[in-house]
Each structure stands twice: as structure tokens, then as C-alpha cells.
Amino acid sequence: MYEDPVVTVARITFEVRQSPASSPVVVALAVKNANDYPISAEQVQLSLQLDGVSVGQISRQSSVAVAKDTISTVTLPMPVSSQSQDRVDRVGVHSFAVKGRAVFRTPIGRRNVRFAQEGSLVLTERQPRSAM
Helix, strand or coil, X not given: CXXXXXXXXXEEEECCECCCCCCCEEEEEEEEECCCCCEEEEEEEEEEEECCEEEXXXXXXXXXXXXXXXXXXXXXXXXXXXXXXXXXXXXXXXXXXXXXXXXXXXXXXXXXXXXXXXXEEEECCCCCECCC
């Protein structure tokens, strides 16, 4: 018997770089595959809002294996528009909303799984990382 995977937000982090380019947001998704066989995520699309304002969106097409009967983490870097950069740089507690869709390849064909999650996160002052 097949069961659609469950997609939730595992964490949202904000990277700081010393370059003039905007700092990316990294959204990590937890994908729970309760089936007794592996599946693969072929496409993921999502959008992120902070405090009700759109920060960015991403659409990625690549095959990511999701092991059987476990929770796998899929990490997605998301560039932040220059208009949203000041929101990402504000220290404090913020509300977030993530909405998205993932396409999985399964033994019964391709499956579209929608996901949405809201919550709070705390942004602290970050130190820039050196460019490598």
C-alpha cells in the first residue's frame, strides 16, 4: 500500500556573506517516507514569507532519493531579492509561512504533494562568513 510522503519545514537559516550579493536563505525540508520502499523527489517549488511579506521563491528540478521508512532532509538555498534583504537582516522574532509543492516518483507513478507550514523563528545578529 502506498502513502504520500509528508513534507514539513525542518529549519530556516540565513547565511551572511561579505560580498555585495544578497545573503541567501536556506530552507531545509523534512520528507517523511512511511513506505517500505524508496521514492525520489524530482521537483520542489516553494515560497517563503516573513512577517507576511514575500522574501523569495525557488523551483528546483533534480532527483533526490528519499529512503524507505524514514525522514530525509532536503536543503534548498533560496536567493533573497534586494527588496527583501532588509527584512532578512532584522534581528528578533518573526513569523514565517512556507507554501510549496513537491513531485515524487513512486512505483505507482508521479505524485504531486502540496505542503504548507507557518510558525515563528528568531533571527540573531550574524557574523559574516569569509568567501572561499
